[in-house]
Amino acid sequence: MDVAWMLLLLFPLLMWTSSTFVFYFKKFFYVAWMMFLAILGIPVCLLKSGGRDVENMRIIRSMVRHVKYLFGLRIEVSGWEHLQTEGPYVIISNHQSSLDVLGMMEILPDRCTTIAKKELVYAGTVGLICWLAGIVFINRKKTSDAKSVMADAAKTMLDEQIRLWVFPEGTRNQNGDLLPFKKGAFHLAVQAQVPIVPVVFSSYSSFYLRKEKQFKSGVIRLRILPKIETKGLTSDDVSCLSDQSHSLMRTAFLEISDLVAKSNGPLKH
Ligand SMILES: CCCCCC/C=C\CCCCCCCCCC(=O)SCCNC(=O)CCNC(=O)[C@H](O)C(C)(C)COP(=O)(O)OP(=O)(O)OC[C@H]1O[C@@H](n2cnc3c(N)ncnc32)[C@H](O)[C@@H]1OP(=O)(O)O
Ligand SMILES: CCCCCCCC/C=C\CCCCCCCC(=O)OC[C@@H](O)COP(=O)(O)O
Numbered sequence: 001m002d003v004a005w006m007l008l009l010l011f012p013l014l015m016w017t018s019s020t021f022v023f024y025f026k027k028f029f030y031v032a033w034m035m036f037l038a039i040l041g042i043p044v045c046l047l048k049s050g051g052r053d054v055e056n057m058r059i060i061r062s063m064v065r066h067v068k069y070l071f072g073l074r075i076e077v078s079g080w081e082h083l084q085t086e087g088p089y090v091i092i093s094n095h096q097s098s099l100d101v102l103g104m105m106e107i108l109p110d111r112c113t114t115i116a117k118k119e120l121v122y123a124g125t126v127g128l129i130c131w132l133a134g135i136v137f138i139n140r141k142k143t144s145d146a147k148s149v150m151a152d153a154a155k156t157m158l159d160e161q162i163r164l165w166v167f168p169e170g171t172r173n174q175n176g177d178l179l180p181f182k183k184g185a186f187h188l189a190v191q192a193q194v195p196i197v198p199v200v201f202s203s204y205s206s207f208y209l210r211k212e213k214q215f216k217s218g219v220i221r222l223r224i225l226p227k228i229e230t231k232g233l234t235s236d237d238v239s240c241l242s243d244q245s246h247s248l249m250r251t252a253f254l255e256i257s258d259l260v261a262k263s264n265g266p267l268k269h
Contacts, residue, residue: 023213038125045132054113054134064105072217079224088157090189093199095167112163154191186238195227203257206264221256
């Protein structure tokens with residue numbers, strides 16, 4: 001009887017420690033695996049393009065596609081047709097975690113790179129391969145610097161026919177909703193007079209919770225929304241454009257997250 005009671009008391013503790021252990025193990029493995037892939041990818045990038053070039057994103061894309069299987073993640077994409085747009089455009093998406101890279105690499109169009117915080121360039125081999133793939137680094141603490149880097153990026157987009165992926169929330173967010181959008185992505189699209197393609201990742205809360213230290217297998221839904229034209233718009237229209245995009249993406253986020261929650265079931269044991 002005593003043993004039974006002890007087991008009963010120990011069981012939740014064991015469950016807790018095992019799921020916490022799995023969480024840290026998977027996190028560590030994710031970072032280590034990406035670092036390792038980058039070690040393999042760097043020489044390939046250098047051999048193929050000789051330096052910093054957006055074409056290197058193709059190499060990253062092909063090298064990262066298998067990673068979802070290692071974590072038991074299934075990625076379901078809808079709205080592919082909205083990426084079939086000629087020439088440059090700005091992709092905007094919500095940002096929950098570094099796991100977003102997996103969904104990103106699933107749909108990344110050719111000649112598309114991204115805007116990231118400058119700290120990422122110091123992330124060892126991952127930082128180096130990000131630099132080689134033409135990632136545009138911004139200093140979020142210095143708005144004036146960030147703005148001028150993004151204005152240059154608007155020119156480069158047109159000169160070199162490049163697409164840019166921006167996370168308009170400006171930081172990772174797992175609060176079950178979208179954060180208000182920063183304006184940079186919309187200024188960028190208006191300055192370059194290129195369309196915006198919104199992409200929405202469903203909530204990860206049914207398989208990955210950072211605070212609760214849970215990381216299971218599960219499903220990520222990605223919905224690509226119809227493009228939003230910016231031809232003829234000026235900086236006066238940026239707030240309106242941002243609000244419109246936020247509202248469309250929020251509706252899609254709540255809808256696909258609900259579908260995923262129903263198919264995945266609740267995370268908590
Ligand atoms: C081979 C294997 C390899 C394995 C490894 C693989 C690894 C990787 C592969 C690649 C994947 C990499 C993925 C990287 C993900 C990284 C994600 C991030 O780092 S997210 C964080 C960085 N991104 C952003 O911050 C972008 C969004 N932020 C913005 O756009 C911001 O607006 C800003 C940073 C430009 C400015 O910030 P802030 O001052 O806080 O923002 P606002 O309130 O929006 O702006 C203040 C006013 O300034 C005006 N404004 C903004 N931008 C501009 C502009 N470009 N031009 C003119 N004016 C601008 C804005 O309108 C505001 O004024 P107001 O009068 O209030 O309107
Ligand atoms: C020298 C060792 C340094 C180790 C650093 C580990 C680097 C990460 C390694 C592997 C992960 C691969 C995917 C990397 C791309 C994801 C980057 C990312 O998601 O950055 C967070 C940023 O968007 C928002 O940051 P904040 O939430 O504002 O903070």
